[in-house]
Every structure is written in structure tokens, then in C-alpha cells.
Amino acid sequence: MIHPEEIFHTIDMIQKENLDVRAVTMGISLLDCHRVDVARTCEAIKEKIQRYAGNLVSTCDAISAEYAIPVVNKRIAVTPIAHVGAGFDVDGFVAIAQALDEAASSVGIDFLGGFSADVSNGVTVGDQALIAAIPRALTSTNKVCASVNVGATRYGINMDAIVLLGQTIKDLAEQSADSGGFAAAKFVVFTNQPGDNPFMAGAIHGLGQHEVVINVGVSGPGVIARALERRIAEAGSENLGLHDLAEEIKRTAFRVTRSGELIGRQVAQALNIPFGVVDLSLAPTPNVGDSVGEIMQILGVDAIGAPGSTAIIALLNDAVKKGGTFASQSVGGLSGAFIPVCEDQALANAVRDESLVLEKLEAMTSVCSVGLDMIAIPGSVDAATISAIIADEMAIGMINGKTTAVRLIPVPGKEAGEFVSFGGLFGESAIAPVRNVGKSSRFVKFGGKIPAPIHSLRN
């Protein structure tokens, strides 16, 4: 029998502490959709997505009603389109993006990821056309998200690709200037991009995955923040060490992950397709009380970004993984704490107050997932500087054998300290200053490749 206290505790998690399932993402292989021409390829893609995902939203809603746990986002991840459209020209890739958008709208999902390529060790004709198509693809669609993997611990970092993508980010922002450069928020650059990540904008259905699969992303910063507050209030902060707080995070992560695992498996079972992974990421939302930054404050830094911030993120990230791993049969995706500035009110406030700067964010990403995420920067920052910021972040991922990513929004016509709002889960933020703009162009100009790291002598 479940104890009444456990019942009320569980209900509080859901009702008051924002426990939800952040994303149920259906991965669909589109490898068999390539046809002799673009039009027929687009038809095949739409048909396949509608066939598999036609009931995704209604199934999620039904299971959500049964357990009374919201499934915030229903999404689709597809085979990186560079593989599916290889051989078509730039116009062909734009048409495929539009077909994906139509399919996404027709099945009622929130976002579709996979307008993507992996160029970590070199570029194919498909990759080249896809990258060139990204600005038009993302500005002429609503739900499609794009990503490019430019680095891997095994292959090194493709600096030539990073040079191109610095300009891509500028183009995306400038071509969506009327919405604050929002198109750039739908594009992310990766190192060691996982093929089973349910979170946008970087969700793809990688090679080596199932024909079709359900992956789940849990949420829970609010639940963890409230659990920590309760623990501190009960025991008194003078009686608690960081190990006690890590233990509390671990236990709470178990509960959060369990609900994701249960919902995900029920959705997969109802649709009669395999269940893939739970992504243990702690994903904040702009809602008050659902913030990773707030957890950092509870764990003892008065200003986010103050010394100690990186250590706190390391503790948090590790405790979430420890609790979550035991709660789930198969864990994957990004699995770590996210620090997306615009999407997290406490982080956005810290950027506004200038306690949190780009360099400290970069340091924090070396101990958590996933990278420099949803950071609004001045629109005047040049492409080469953006490329250099990407290179730094990719180096952290490559050397440490982990996933890192960059999603920057150079807001057109705005400077540091000004404000931008993207709405909904994308949130809002002050524009973060970028220091030393224009001082990295000689480095970027070299291009070429940063070789893969050695795997012994690990220090």
C-alpha cells in the first residue's frame, strides 16, 4: 500500500512543483524515402510521417489524462536529412524542409528535428546542399529544427564547417529580424551529437537507431528546487552538507525519471512501437519556479555566475544522472542539466544583472549538458567571432568525450543589455555582452581541422 504521505508528496510534485514530461519524441527513419525526384521524395516523407505519427498526439493526450501528468511537447525526430536528400540541390533541400513542416502540422506536433548533417570528419554533397539550405529552410517553415554536428572525439573538429556555420547563424538571425532573429533559435551546432536525443533544436533520429521509436525527455528543475528547499527547512542548513543535498537531488531525480519512463513506455506500448530512452536532462522552462538557476541559488550562490557556480552545476548534473539511471531501463540522449539562458528565468536575470557572462557559462558547460544554449548576443557580433565561440565550445566536448552544443541568437539591431523576447518555452532575456569581438578572425581564417585528441595521458 502506498502511504498517504507519499500520495500527497507525489501530488504536490505534479500540482505545485511543475513535474511534467517535457517531450515525447518519436524518432522515424526516413532512409527509405529517397525517390528519383524531389516532389516524390517529399510525398514519401509526408506519407511516412503521417503513417507513424498520426496518432502520436492523441495517444500522448490520452495517457496524460490517465496519469494526470502533462506531456508538454510532442515532437518528431527524423533521419538527418543530408542522408535522405543527398543528390538534390539547395532548392530540393528547402522543399524537403517545407514537406517536413507540412507533415509536422498535419499530425499536430510541436516541433520536428532532423534537418541535419554530420560533417565532423568531412562534407558530402548532401551535407553541403543542406547547410546552404538552412537559412531558407528555417525561415520558410514553423516547426522544423536544424542541427549540424561539426566535431567528434573520434574525428576532431571541422573548422571549415564552423566558418560556414558562423555565417549561417548570422543569416538566420538577419532573415528573421522582425522576430528578434528567432530562426537562429531553431538551429544548433554540436560536437558528439547523440542520435537519440528527444530535445530540440538538436533532436535527430540517427543512424543505428530503430525504424521508429519513442524517446522521452523529463523535466523537473521545479521539483528538485522544492525538494531541496523542504530538506533545508526541515534539517536546517547548518546540519546539511553538500553530500546530503546531492542525495536529495538523486532521490528526486529518481521520482522525476520514473514518471517519464512510465509515460513513455505506455505511449510506446499504445502505439505498438519500441521504447528507446529516457533523456535525464533537467530542462528548465521560463515559468517561475522551474529553473536550474534557482537550484544554483538554493545550493548557495547569491549571484548565478559567482565562484562556486561551476562546482554546483557539476554536483547537480551528476546527482541527476545517478538518480535517473536507476529509475530507467535505458537512458540516453543528452542526459544532464541544461542551462539555456532565455528559457530559464533565473539565468536570464543573472545575464541581465551581469553576474553571469558568456565565459562563465562556457565553464559551466564543461561539467553539464549541453552547451552555450539560447543565448542572445548583440546582432553586431561578426560571423568569425561566432565561429570562434563555437570552436571553443566544441573543443570542450571533443576533449572531454561529451556532447556540447552552441545555440546563439545574434539579435539584429540590438546591443548588449537590451531585451529580446521569443515567447512561449523559448522565453526572453537580456542580450549578453560578447567581449573581444573581432579578435579571433586570424584563428578562424586558418580553417582546416582540429585533430582528434589522444585518449591516454588524461589530464
Place this chain on the structure above:
Amino acid sequence: MSNSQAQYIISIMSRDRVGIIYEVSNAISELDGNLADVRQSLLCGYFTMILLASFPPTVTHRMIERKLAEVDARSDTPIVSAVKNVDPSDLRIGADYPENSYVLTARGADRIGFVATVANFCKEHNINIVDLSTTVSDGEYLMILVIDLSQAQAITRVRQDLTQFAQENDLRIVLQHRDIFRAVNEINLPLRESKRMLLTQTNY
């Protein structure tokens, strides 16, 4: 156990003290009775127990009652008991918590008829209450019901009516599948059985 055994449901109520369970179970074993299942609960110093026992055909209903009356006579706290002979086909062994059981919690100001109001909603919606407990905290009355929705309408419909019911009666009501409470509080994940899918399969 042979099929010729007769099944009895026995209920016991008394003020709580040390030794009641021993005295009752000992009386049953003296009649060669076998305990199949027992639930015992305490409320404000009062003890209640319901048990399922089987007896040889030679043991009559009357003999069991008499034996329990002897237990009562020896006890300094009166022990009220009731004995009912049951048809084994009426017993739903292990079905106390059906697969489709939900947890309903209702909170609101303490008042006369709180439980009756909620129970009436359940009755009108053909919802069976399989477990019920209540507590008072901070002047609020809290009611936790485990309910079986297998005879009721679709969950979405029940939820709709429940929202209206909660508003009309100034209650805060939450309805969730019991599995979610088990999932976040127990080591085992409560999953419904399904066929294993091969990792080499592509036809879904």
C-alpha cells in the same frame, strides 16, 4: 487445501490492546482453521481486522461464533465479531487493487457530510471505492480513495464531471492512476505486460 473446506469472512472490532491478534488467530487454529488473508487497521485506539479463513466441513458457522464469543468472554475489552460463510466463487482473490485502480484525493474545509458527498459522486459514476482513509490537517479535511474505474465511463468524462463537482462543492480534487504513485515511490516499475519486440523488427 481440499475443496471441501468451507470459507468464512470474519470481522473483529475491539479497543486496541496487546494480544488480540494472538487470541483470535489461536481460536481459529484450535478449530483447524487456516488463515488465507488478513487486513488489520487501527483508528484512534480502536482495532479492526477482517480475515478470510477456511475450516474443515465438520466446523460449523455456529462453532466459529461460539469460539469467538469465548475469546470475548476472556477479554477485558469487549471484542465484537461477525462471521459470514462465503461461496468461494464470490471471492476475488488478489483483486483488491484492480489493474485499473486510481487514486482520488479530495481536500476541503471540514464539514458534515464530506465523505458522503464524495462517495455519492463515486456511486453516481459507478466507481467502486476499494480503499479509503482520511486525515485532518490545518483545519482541512483530506480524503484519499483508491477507486476502481473499470465499471465507470471513460476517464476523460469522469475527469470533466469531477472538475465541475469539485467547483460546486468547493473541494480540491486530484485523480491519477495508481501506477504513477507506485512508479515514483517503489523500486519496481508497474508496467502492463506486452509482447517483446525484436531489435531486428521493422514492421510496426
